[in-house]
Amino acid sequence: MTVTAAPTHTEVNSGVSFWSIAAVFAISMAFSTVPTPLYPIYQAEDGFTAFTVTVVFAAYAVGVVTSLLLAGHISDRTGRRRVLLAAIGLESLAAVLFLTRPDLPGLLLARFVTGLGVGIMAATATAYLLELHAAHRPGAGRGRFELVSAAANLGGLGAGTLVAGALAQFVSAPLRTPYVVFLVLLALSAVAVLAAPETVTVPAVAPRYRPQRIRIAASDRAGYLTAALGAFSAFAVFGLFTSLAPSFVAGSLHHPGRLLAGVVAFAVFGAAATAQAASGSLTPARRFTAGLAAEATGLIVLGAGMNLPSLTIFLLGGVIAGAGAGLLFKAAVGTVAATAAPAVRGEALAGLFLIAYLGLIGPALGLGIATRHLTATTAMLWFSGLLLTLLGATAVARSRS
DSSP states (O other): OOOOOOOOHHHHHHHHHHHHHHHHHHHHHHHHTTTGGGHHHHHHHHOOOHHHHHHHHHHHHHHHHHHHHHTTTTHHHHOHHHHHHHHHHHHHHHHHHHHHOOSHHHHHHHHHHHHHHHHHHHHHHHHHHHHHHHHHSTTOOSHHHHHHHHIIIIIHHHHHHHHHHHHHHHSSOTTTHHHHHHHHHHHHHHHHHHHSOOOSOOOSSOOOOOOOOOOOOSSOHHHHHHHHHHHHHHHHHHHHHTTTHHHHHHTTTOOOOHHHHHHHHHHHHHHHHHHHHHTTTSOHHHHHHHHHHHHHHHHHHHHHHHHTTOHHHHHHHHHHHHHHHHHHHHHHHHHHHHHSOGGGHHHHHHHHHHHHHHHHHHHHHHHHHHTTTSOHHHHHHHHHHHHHHHHHHHHHHHHHO
8 A cells, every 4th residue: 555645834834825925926917907997097087198008008017127127036035025025015005106196197106116016026926936836746847837827927917907997897986996905905915925935045145236137047048039039929919908908999999898998908818828728738839839820810810800990809819819928928937937047046037027028018118109190000000010020030030949
C-alpha cells in the first residue's frame, strides 16, 4: 500500500495564500478598468472629446510605465508583501481622488496614481503567485500558475468594466458608487496580503537601487523579443477596449448604455481569459501562432463592424481579437517566467509588462489623436491596418527565432 505524506503546514498555508493573492491581483486589475464604462458619462457631463478620453487613459498608462521603470523590480530585494501593500495603498488613494476630484485635472491625477499602483502590482503579483504555487505543489508543472495568473490579470480587467457598468446603470451616483465599492475591496485585499507568507529572503544589506532594465532573461534573446512583441500587440487591443471603444459604441454605432459599455469590454477580456484557459494542451509555439491568427482575424472583423456600422459584428471582432490577445499574452508570460532565474524573476516580468504597457499607450493615444482629424471609422481602419502590420512582423520574427 502506498502511503501519501500529509501536506505540511507551509504547503497548506501557501495553498490558501495562492488563491488569496490571486483574488488580490484580480481586484487590483479590476479597479484599473472601473472608469472604462464611465467615460461616456464624463464626456456628457464635462464635454470631453474622444481625444480627452485618450489623454486621461494615457495618464494611467504613463503611471504604469513609470512604476515599472522605478519600482516594478524591487520586490526581488524588499519582499513581495511589502510591495503589494504599497500598490494597494496607491490604488486606494486613486479611489479617493476619483471621489473627491471628478474634474479633468483630478481624473488625470487619479488615473496616473492608479497606473503607479497597477505597474507595481502586475509584475510583483505574477512572481508571487509562481512562488506560492511552487511552495504549495513542489515539483508540479506551472500550468495552474499560468492559468490562474492570466485569469486574475485579464479576468480582473474584464470584471472591473462589468461591475462598474452595472453599478452605473442601476444605482444612483454612477461616478461615485463604483469607487466606494472598490475602496472596500482594496481594504480587504490589504488584509489578505498581510496574512500571506513572504517568499523572498530579504538580504541583510540592501543592494544599491537602480531603475528597471528590460531584462533578457535567457540565452534565447530572439525568443524573448518575440514574446515582447506579442505582448505589445495584445495590449494594443486591450488599450482600445479600455479607452475609446465605449465611445465608439455609444457614438458611431449608436448604442448608448452604461451597462453595454461595460459588457463590450468584459466580452473582450472574458474571451481572452477563456482562450487562455482552453489552450492548456497547446504547445507554446502553437499557442503563439493561434494568438497571432485570431488577433489578426478579429481586427479585420472589427474594422468591418465600424464600417457597416454593426454592433454585432464589432463585438464579434472584439471577442476574436481579445481571444488572440489573450493567447499571445499567456505565451509571453509563460516564456519569461519559465526562463528567468528566481533572483531576477520580478525584474524580468517587469520588463515584459513595461513593453506590454507601451503597447497600451502608443496605439490608443495615436487613435485618439487620429479622431481629431478623421472620422472614428477611418481612424479605426488605420488602427487595424497598422496593428495587422505589426502582427505580420511578429510572425516573421517568430519564424526566425
